[in-house]
Amino acid sequence: MCVRFGEATDIIGKIKLNEVKLNRESHVGILQGKKGLILGVANNKSIAWGVARAAHREGATLGFNFLGEQMEKRVRPLAESVGAEIIAPMNVSEEDSIDAFFAQVKEQWGELDFIVHSIAYANKDALRDPFSQTSREDFHLALDISAYSFVACAQRAAPLMKAGSSMVTMTYLGAERAVPGYGAMGVAKAALEASTRYLAADLGESQGIRVNSLSAGPIRTLAASAVGDFRKLMEKSSRGSMLKRNVDQEEVGNACVYLLSDLASGVTGELHYVDAGFHIGAGDPGIE
Numbered sequence: 001m002c003v004r005f006g007e008a009t010d011i012i013g014k015i016k017l018n019e020v021k022l023n024r025e026s027h028v029g030i031l032q033g034k035k036g037l038i039l040g041v042a043n044n045k046s047i048a049w050g051v052a053r054a055a056h057r058e059g060a061t062l063g064f065n066f067l068g069e070q071m072e073k074r075v076r077p078l079a080e081s082v083g084a085e086i087i088a089p090m091n092v093s094e095e096d097s098i099d100a101f102f103a104q105v106k107e108q109w110g111e112l113d114f115i116v117h118s119i120a121y122a123n124k125d126a127l128r129d130p131f132s133q134t135s136r137e138d139f140h141l142a143l144d145i146s147a148y149s150f151v152a153c154a155q156r157a158a159p160l161m162k163a164g165s166s167m168v169t170m171t172y173l174g175a176e177r178a179v180p181g182y183g184a185m186g187v188a189k190a191a192l193e194a195s196t197r198y199l200a201a202d203l204g205e206s207q208g209i210r211v212n213s214l215s216a217g218p219i220r221t222l223a224a225s226a227v228g229d230f231r232k233l234m235e236k237s238s239r240g241s242m243l244k245r246n247v248d249q250e251e252v253g254n255a256c257v258y259l260l261s262d263l264a265s266g267v268t269g270e271l272h273y274v275d276a277g278f279h280i281g282a283g284d285p286g287i288e
């Protein structure tokens with residue numbers, strides 16, 4: 001058979017297209033067969049929701065918490081849309097609430113492959129007032145909900161996990177640099193990042209569990225609205241980043257599923273940035 005050049009490239013093109021279709025259909029997700037908890041979805045703008053979508057796409061079976069009835073109205077439909085098997089209340093400032101949540105996880109699943117901790121809270125005024133004026137109460141609140149809660153969840157999750165399981169928490173550059181408008185939350189994030197390293201040492205040695213922090217660039221969310229002049233912070237982050245832009249929930253989600261997956265089997269105690277390279281630059285991270 002004699003085939004002209006134009007026809008030949010057409011045929012090759014069709015074969016390639018079919019190969020791509022086949023690869024997509026036979027795509028095995030990197031979290032296939034894994035069960036994990038996404039802690040901290042408030043709405044469809046939450047970073048945790050970006051992680052949930054990526055984890056669902058990669059084949060994970062998911063469980064979610066929500067904070068109170070108001071949040072449940074938003075979280076339940078989102079969680080159901082990705083086939084969640086657990087959707088239950090958990091307030092991380094109450095020990096009984098954390099116990100009840102993990103008791104349900106134990107009863108329903110009996111085992112766990114990953115948790116994603118994407119929870120933070122501080123009084124708005126504590127972030128806006130000069131840092132030197134932070135009250136004992138506001139300091140404790142920020143540290144308790146934004147840092148200790150990761151330890152509290154890790155200690156309940158670990159007994160359900162086997163070697164190779166993974167925990168990830170969300171942090172921000174304000175842990176390492178004095179970012180205006182971040183105050184007490186920056187101190188809480190520093191404690192969270194240090195907690196990640198100590199959890200990695202402890203749970204790595206005793207059970208082979210990996211624990212990592214993911215430092216995201218600024219993203220417009222409910223929690224972000226508490227940070228002073230967030231619009232300016234985003235502008236500065238975009239200008240000072242290597243990619244000359246900000247990141248979004250999907251990019252954080254994609255990097256997070258790598259840390260949750262076996263692809264990152266040798267990675268623990270790490271602080272992984274998803275900030276378009278802002279942290280390596282000399283750009284002013286603050287607000288004028």
Ligand SMILES: NC(=O)c1ccc[n+]([C@@H]2O[C@H](COP(=O)([O-])OP(=O)(O)OC[C@H]3O[C@@H](n4cnc5c(N)ncnc54)[C@H](O)[C@@H]3O)[C@@H](O)[C@H]2O)c1
Nearest residue numbers: 040041042046047091092119120170172218219221222223
């Ligand atoms: N948005 C950003 O620019 C940015 C950047 C870096 C890191 N982070 C971090 O990402 C994480 C998620 O924040 P987000 O920006 O997606 O905002 P978000 O408001 O969508 O998520 C914060 C979550 O914390 C939960 N929470 C607060 N107090 C709680 C409590 N007592 N018990 C249980 N849950 C509680 C809220 O219900 C909410 O779901 C936080 O740790 C935040 O500091 C955010």
